[in-house]
Amino acid sequence: MDISIGAVIFYFVALVLVVSAAGVAFSPNIVYSAFSLVGTFGGVAGLYVLLGADFVAGVQILIYVGGILVLILFAVMLTHRISDIHLSNRAVGRIPAFLLCGFTLGLLVMTILKNPWVKAEKIVNEPTTSRIGDLFLGTYLLPFELASIVLLVALIGAVIISRKEVRE
Amino acid sequence: MMAIGLTHYIVIGAILFALGLFTVLTRRNAISVLMGMELILNSANINYVAFSHFSSGQIDGQIYAIFVIMLAAAEAAVGLAIVLAIYQLFHTIDVGAAQTLKE
Numbered sequence: 001m002d003i004s005i006g007a008v009i010f011y012f013v014a015l016v017l018v019v020s021a022a023g024v025a026f027s028p029n030i031v032y033s034a035f036s037l038v039g040t041f042g043g044v045a046g047l048y049v050l051l052g053a054d055f056v057a058g059v060q061i062l063i064y065v066g067g068i069l070v071l072i073l074f075a076v077m078l079t080h081r082i083s084d085i086h087l088s089n090r091a092v093g094r095i096p097a098f099l100l101c102g103f104t105l106g107l108l109v110m111t112i113l114k115n116p117w118v119k120a121e122k123i124v125n126e127p128t129t130s131r132i133g134d135l136f137l138g139t140y141l142l143p144f145e146l147a148s149i150v151l152l153v154a155l156i157g158a159v160i161i162s163r164k165e166v167r168e
Numbered sequence: 169m170m171a172i173g174l175t176h177y178i179v180i181g182a183i184l185f186a187l188g189l190f191t192v193l194t195r196r197n198a199i200s201v202l203m204g205m206e207l208i209l210n211s212a213n214i215n216y217v218a219f220s221h222f223s224s225g226q227i228d229g230q231i232y233a234i235f236v237i238m239l240a241a242a243e244a245a246v247g248l249a250i251v252l253a254i255y256q257l258f259h260t261i262d263v264g265a266a267q268t269l270k271e
Contacts, residue, residue, distance in 0.1 A: 025187040051221040075248040079255045097193040105186035120225035154242035158249040
């Protein structure tokens with residue numbers, strides 16, 4: 001039985017990912033949940049690197065860790081009373097939610113293990129950035145331009161919603 | 169020990185999805201619900217990139233993953249702006265308390 005270095009790295013990244021995601025899901029304190037997201041997003045970026053998706057890994061680090069996480073931390077700090085630690089109370093009871101999620105997970109894993117997935121003829125590991133650029137300006141030009149409009153609309157919408165004088 | 173293949177990655181995606189679903193179901197704090205949604209979106213992205221690597225051999229899946237990341241950024245910006253507006257209006261971000269659109 002030989003253990004390749006790739007498998008060791010995969011299991012390490014998967015362990016970090018699952019443990020920090022469990023921290024997000026189970027931590028009673030929302031500040032700890034928010035900081036656990038660092039490990040989750042970093043772990044997902046590590047999986048992208050192992051899958052040979054270098055550009056997506058970079059985008060994941062830049063947008064999730066650099067953007068969305070900072071935004072979430074700002075929102076936590078702006079709405080969180082530091083003394084009030086029981087802000088994260090329950091909507092559904094933990095037991096039914098746990099049963100439902102366990103059932104869903106069991107169903108998904110059973111399907112994944114039973115299904116014979118399509119295999120590619122050969123697995124390519126080469127830099128993807130130039131091919132992604134070609135696809136964005138070729139096949140996916142219309143969604144790419146629509147994405148820029150969506151981002152502009154979201155930017156203006158977020159500014160207008162959070163302005164104070166609009167609501168008064 | 170079998171080699172790391174497609175099933176390993178999509179099982180990780182399924183675990184992340186279940187944890188995100190648990191977060192969305194058990195929290196009343198709107199920011200925690202948004203965090204759970206980010207977990208679910210990340211699990212979908214893992215599936216996209218894993219299938220693009222192992223099953224298709226093309227990189228179209230990575231394009232979809234980038235679009236999902238872009239939409240997640242827009243959703244986080246607008247969602248957190250709404251959360252801050254609700255907090256200023258109701259002085260709480262309990263999702264059960266904000267039942268009307270104005271005071």
